[in-house]
Amino acid sequence: MCGIVGLFLKNPSLRSKLGAHLETMLIGMTERGPDSAGIAVYHRPVAQDRCKLTLFNADTNYPWRELSGDLGVALNAETDITQKGNHALLIAQASDDRVLPWLKAEHPDVRIMGYGHLMEVYKDMGLPAEVAARYGLRHMEGSHAIGHTRMATESAVTTEGSHPFTPAADMCLVHNGSLSNHNNLRKYLRKHGQEFETDNDSEVAARYFAHRLQEGASLKEAMEAGLKDLDGFFTFTMGTKDGFAVVRDGIACKPAVMAENDDWVAMASEFRSLAYLPNVEKAKIWEPAPSTVYTWSLQ
């Protein structure tokens, strides 16, 4: 079982409160996922010649500063690193296609939670309130954010299989449900150059959408293609650097509720997570229809 939440701000004046609102939404999903939680926040873009990566190692004494220094020497680039719990936020004056291979070769024990120009991703064990506090979610500003709370019923409580999945730069996906054709799709995607980190079905969905976007599809086109190619139960919420999308399968048995007004659009597994958003009592509230793609983009 799991809970998913997403918030996309249309009104830039609300951006300073993005993290605070997402924290309330995430805590609203505690009963659907008390084991662990994950967040992806589109927050503080770095300059075009830089990239930022959220890294993970379970050891809180991991030598992050040395890693950062070594990377700087190897790529002859300015680097900066900040540790947050068992995560670290690395900013490097280099493109991600130079940083990622170096990290994978030199530090295979470090997991890359997400990368790009603005997305930061934190996934950890504990109650949603504890995870949000550990990474300072409340103080994070930005344009949009997605969260996931997990109640592990079939597998161990670890961060490997936890959401959001981040298959490409500044892209993340959360999934409530299960896919039945993920093995075939994984084979297909491997042939088309996608590399997989887990045997998780949601990762297949994430890389499927990344593949479609890389082929040149718009966010809406990629989601519509997914309705044809992904077989199973799903409520997906996806973030890209400037977009936000929600789609449910044709049966729509995995819960979702949406709310929208002139200032923001929000989705959650249950209304409880939307109940404290500003002016929600006057927002349009509806259940997203089956097999229907909903997308929003920053102007």
Place this chain on the structure above:
Amino acid sequence: MHEIDLTKTPLREVNQRLQTLPPDTNERVWKLTNLHGEHACAVGLTQPIEVHIDGHIGYYCAGMNQEATVVIHGQCGIGVAENMMSGEVRVKGNASSAAGATAQGGLLVIEGDAGTRCGISMKGVDIVVKGSVGAMSAFMAQSGSLVVCGDAGSSLGDSIYEARLYVQGKVESLGSDCIEKKMTPHHLAKLERLLKSAGIDADPRNFKRYGSARRLYNFHVDNVDSY
């Protein structure tokens, strides 16, 4: 009117208080505030009281209702009035999936739209929806009436037994064994009564009636190869 603020009194306590009111209670009108989408609110009521829910509410609101009138002044989540036996539940906004699921009696009025599977396995309830209903509504419906003033989503009345479905707008598609049926004066009168009791102004003559073709009731020899 008795008002309860859910930020001060826990929901379980509120439900217990409403469920244990004696038949001769004078406390007949209640208002619940600050619910913030709680689940299973005002469930299992058995007395003819009136409960007003001020704001949006979560899953299974007013489930198993008997005799009481529950009015939701907002939107509601999955399974509103599930297994209602009698009384009335009214949603001023939209309802999520499975509204009135398995309900055996009473009246459920949704003034907005209902999501997928509205009236799934309904067993005698009357449901009147002012807006539209989603896909697979009245799935395996057994008895009662579903009135839809707007449109119905795909597979309306799939595997229906004996419920009566009235739709004013478009039906995206009919489910297995559900067919359009003739609107007789008897059905027009029944529909008029339903619309009137729901307080909805619509002309029964603009509706079409759907129901069971009764082809799935008995074993048919043509299907022998399927077993």
